[in-house]
Amino acid sequence: MKNLGAILRHEIFLLLISPATYVAGFLFLLLMWLLYTQILLDLPSEDLPTTSMFQLFWLPVLFMIPLLTMKTLAEERRQGTLETLLTTPTSTTTIVVGKFAAAYLVYMILWLLALTYPLLTQFEVPKGRANFSQLDIAPLLGGYLFIAISGTMHIAAGIFASSLTRSQLVAGLLSFAILFILILGERILFSNADLPQGLSENWRPTFDYVRTFRHLEDFSRGILDTRPFTLYLTSTCAFLGIAVIVIEQKTSR
Amino acid sequence: MRPPEISIQVEKLSKSYGPITAIDDISFEIQKGEVIGLLGPNGAGKSTTMRILCGLVQATSGSAYIGGVSVVEKPDAVKRLVGYMPENNPLPEELRVIEYLRYRAKLKKIPAHEINNRVEEVLETCDLHHKARRRIIRSLSKGFRQRVGIADTLLTHPEIVIMDEPTIGLDPHQTKIIRDLINSRRGRMTFILSSHILPEVELLCDRILIINQGRIVAQGKSSDLRHEYVPGNTWRITTKGNNQNIPEELRKLDPDIELPPETDEALPDTFTFKTHNMGICGEQLIQHLQNHTEATLCELAHIEPSLEEIFLAATKRSWEATLTRKPAATPET
Numbered sequence: 001m002k003n004l005g006a007i008l009r010h011e012i013f014l015l016l017i018s019p020a021t022y023v024a025g026f027l028f029l030l031l032m033w034l035l036y037t038q039i040l041l042d043l044p045s046e047d048l049p050t051t052s053m054f055q056l057f058w059l060p061v062l063f064m065i066p067l068l069t070m071k072t073l074a075e076e077r078r079q080g081t082l083e084t085l086l087t088t089p090t091s092t093t094t095i096v097v098g099k100f101a102a103a104y105l106v107y108m109i110l111w112l113l114a115l116t117y118p119l120l121t122q123f124e125v126p127k128g129r130a131n132f133s134q135l136d137i138a139p140l141l142g143g144y145l146f147i148a149i150s151g152t153m154h155i156a157a158g159i160f161a162s163s164l165t166r167s168q169l170v171a172g173l174l175s176f177a178i179l180f181i182l183i184l185g186e187r188i189l190f191s192n193a194d195l196p197q198g199l200s201e202n203w204r205p206t207f208d209y210v211r212t213f214r215h216l217e218d219f220s221r222g223i224l225d226t227r228p229f230t231l232y233l234t235s236t237c238a239f240l241g242i243a244v245i246v247i248e249q250k251t252s253r
Numbered sequence: 254m255r256p257p258e259i260s261i262q263v264e265k266l267s268k269s270y271g272p273i274t275a276i277d278d279i280s281f282e283i284q285k286g287e288v289i290g291l292l293g294p295n296g297a298g299k300s301t302t303m304r305i306l307c308g309l310v311q312a313t314s315g316s317a318y319i320g321g322v323s324v325v326e327k328p329d330a331v332k333r334l335v336g337y338m339p340e341n342n343p344l345p346e347e348l349r350v351i352e353y354l355r356y357r358a359k360l361k362k363i364p365a366h367e368i369n370n371r372v373e374e375v376l377e378t379c380d381l382h383h384k385a386r387r388r389i390i391r392s393l394s395k396g397f398r399q400r401v402g403i404a405d406t407l408l409t410h411p412e413i414v415i416m417d418e419p420t421i422g423l424d425p426h427q428t429k430i431i432r433d434l435i436n437s438r439r440g441r442m443t444f445i446l447s448s449h450i451l452p453e454v455e456l457l458c459d460r461i462l463i464i465n466q467g468r469i470v471a472q473g474k475s476s477d478l479r480h481e482y483v484p485g486n487t488w489r490i491t492t493k494g495n496n497q498n499i500p501e502e503l504r505k506l507d508p509d510i511e512l513p514p515e516t517d518e519a520l521p522d523t524f525t526f527k528t529h530n531m532g533i534c535g536e537q538l539i540q541h542l543q544n545h546t547e548a549t550l551c552e553l554a555h556i557e558p559s560l561e562e563i564f565l566a567a568t569k570r571s572w573e574a575t576l577t578r579k580p581a582a583t584p585e586t
Contacts, residue, residue: 001362002329002362003359003362006359006360007360008386010356014345014347018347019345050559079343079344079345079346080339080341080343081343081344081345082339083309083343084339084343084405085360086309087307087309087332087335087337088332088357088360088362089329089332089333089360089361089362090360090362157544251309
């Protein structure tokens with residue numbers, strides 16, 4: 001893809017000079033600090049603190065991803081700069097992939113910054129009192145791998161939402177709604193005891209396959225099934241592909 | 254391959270958006286180094302034509318060649334030959350001028366070792382190298398923003414520059430800067446300008462293309478278009494003294510002369526008239542009036558039809574042609 005490097009560097013620069021990035025980062029790290037502190041105060045528990053932390057991943061993701069992605073395509077279309085971008089030898093695919101990659105990179109950096117909490121706890125808690133390791137590699141790696149792979153789909157969903165509108169606010173709300181359905185939809189749907197028996201029996205296995213929390217559990221236990229990889233990567237390609245089509249349709253007018 | 258002297262060649266180009274025809278079978282040629290004015294009412298198809306030539310939009314049918322390169326077959330190659338400034342000149346507000354131009358230079362595939370020199374060159378050409386280079390684009394005035402847009406179009410030394418409303422909203426001083434920029438490159442670069450500021454187009458452009466309802470309704474030099482669409486000569490004379498018989502004397506020269514039915518009360522000594530008799534010249538008018546009237550002739554001016562009159566006449570003619578083409582509605586029986 002021509003110009004992908006230039007687009008990527010530019011997008012990262014834009015994210016770094018955008019206040020929304022720092023708001024998202026600050027709120028995310030603040031929330032993760034509060035959650036992690038609460039997890040430590042609730043000890044002892046069945047799960048390791050890092051595992052419990054990852055189980056609450058959806059909370060920061062629901063607001064962080066809309067903040068990181070809502071401006072990407074919506075603002076370009078509103079300003080009209082998308083058209084000037086397309087006058088260069090740069091394809092729509094390159095633009096979408098570049099924006100996706102930049103948002104994903106910042107997303108992963110913020111998650112890696114959250115690693116400081118278990119790191120600090122590991123070094124600050126006196127060894128005699130702790131009967132577990134904050135930095136147990138397996139659940140930590142599994143958790144981050146889950147964040148990395150599911151993050152591709154979530155960021156792609158945010159980019160897709162941004163492609164549909166010229167308004168950042170609408171893009172953010174749309175992104176929030178899509179992520180809510182993707183992450184929590186199945187849990188809310190099947191927690192309703194009034195659902196018809198047929199619906200629950202026939203559709204549960206299908207939804208079980210795409211259930212995000214099940215993937216998190218498997219990854220945290222070190223079960224690296226290729227099916228979630230396939231699900232998230234193909235969904236990422238689908239969201240980005242549709243975003244490309246939407247942008248091409250709107251800019252060809 | 255098309256002859257290299259022809260910068261742009263368009264043949265039977267059409268673009269439809271579903272049932273709506275934006276441009277319909279337009280054909281024209283533009284020589285290298287020409288400055289062309291593209292005129293037309295809103296919604297006529299000017300922007301669509303320009304965007305097709307830039308490779309932004311695909312035509313429904315027809316062909317377009319830019320510098321001998323087919324727009325349909327090689328849109329990326331065409332993008333390297335064309336510098337395009339869209340209407341309203343959209344710019345990213347959060348970047349500094351120099352940051353934006355460097356980014357655009359990278360996107361336009363200017364070699365890394367040439368980027369700094371090229372950016373400095375266009376900054377100097379557009380007079381942005383002193384105060385504006387490190388200013389954030391959001392803080393720039395309209396005139397400076399237009400200059401940044403033009404600097405961007407000139408980065409790759411394109412053969413063709415296409416600008417949609419480049420002087421809109423600018424004050425006369427800023428407009429003159431843009432005009433001087435274009436004039437300094439006349440002959441070396443081909444320019445296509447779309448504008449509603451007709452005096453500016455007349456001042457700047459070698460030839461004019463008028464589009465209406467998706468079709469080219471007139472093309473040529475403004476002098477040729479005058480003869481075709483606003484034929485005849487318009488004169489204005491200012492007199493002093495007894496000028497009661499001036500209209501009668503003018504009719505003796507040309508019985509078909511067009512005079513206003515009543516004298517303008519604000520200017521009772523001024524007569525503006527039009528004659529289709531191209532043989533009548535100023536000297537003849539002066540002699541005839543001096544010999545046959547008691548009034549003293551103070552001023553004689555030949556008034557050339559403005560581009561606005563040509564535009565209105567050409568578009569009116571095309572609308573009338575459209576009406577005659579439509580089948581008459583038959584009443585229900």
